Amino acid sequence: MNEGGATPESALRLAVIRREIAESCAECGRPAADVTLVAVSKTFPAEDIVPTLEAGQRVFGENRVQEAGHKWPGLRERYPDAELHLIGPLQSNKAREAVALFDVIHTVDRPKIAAALAEEMARQDRRPRLFVQINTGAEPQKAGVLPEEADAFIAVCRDIHRLEIGGLMCIPPAEDVPDPHFALLAEIAARNGLSGLSMGMSADFSAAIRQGATHVRIGSAIFGHRPSQKEA
Ligand SMILES: *Cc1c(COP(=O)(O)O)cnc(C)c1O
Numbered sequence: 001m002n003e004g005g006a007t008p009e010s011a012l013r014l015a016v017i018r019r020e021i022a023e024s025c026a027e028c029g030r031p032a033a034d035v036t037l038v039a040v041s042k043t044f045p046a047e048d049i050v051p052t053l054e055a056g057q058r059v060f061g062e063n064r065v066q067e068a069g070h071k072w073p074g075l076r077e078r079y080p081d082a083e084l085h086l087i088g089p090l091q092s093n094k095a096r097e098a099v100a101l102f103d104v105i106h107t108v109d110r111p112k113i114a115a116a117l118a119e120e121m122a123r124q125d126r127r128p129r130l131f132v133q134i135n136t137g138a139e140p141q142k143a144g145v146l147p148e149e150a151d152a153f154i155a156v157c158r159d160i161h162r163l164e165i166g167g168l169m170c171i172p173p174a175e176d177v178p179d180p181h182f183a184l185l186a187e188i189a190a191r192n193g194l195s196g197l198s199m200g201m202s203a204d205f206s207a208a209i210r211q212g213a214t215h216v217r218i219g220s221a222i223f224g225h226r227p228s229q230k231e232a
Helices: 009-027 046-054 065-078 092-101 111-124 147-160 179-191 205-210
Strands: 036-040 059-062 083-086 104-108 129-133 165-169 196-198 215-218
Touching: 009 036, 009 046, 009 205, 046 065, 059 065, 065 083, 065 092, 083 092, 092 111, 104 111, 104 165, 111 147, 129 147, 129 196, 147 165, 147 179, 165 179, 179 196, 179 205, 196 215, 205 215
Parallel strands: 036 059, 036 215, 059 083, 083 104, 104 129, 129 165, 165 196
Antiparallel strands: none
């Protein structure tokens, strides 16, 4: 790759993050294969993503359906085994596009979305893996189901909409120590028989791995500083 030239910064940072994930796993006696690195490429153009694909990264996260729809079909022609995760809020009028584009959706958080996804999954005969987002900090501006409503919502997804739920996702409040939020997510998952835990970002993935994360979503530590973007 890139013979004679310098290895791109993002590929170097990716290698560092991979090693840190493996070390965090080793520290708590978990196999490194238990933790999937979701490289969050939101806001970065395709040419910034290519070096990480060339370095072997295959799992990516995007937070906007429309942006992903512009960037990824072209990248997937070149890297057909790339796996795409939606980590941002989903509107029900985007369910069709989301089901067509994404392999995993981390942000199922209300009955209307569950219904729209169920309908589209049947219509397209595509089954992206689904995570329910929990608003562990009960922040009014943040997406996700409140912790005390989680069990009932998961039951609605399963029993009313016949959706298979693979796990839970959270984004702890920026000002909090994240560990109790990760522990709460793990507890809700365990009592609902869910194995997937999407938690941990650039600043706190080691703590998330200690609390059982199966998917860490890491953006800036790989791709660098993002131009500011409204985040949910
Ligand atoms: C942007 C984003 C991330 C990645 O955040 P970094 O701090 O850049 O690693 C992870 N999860 C979600 C939901 C995001 O929107």
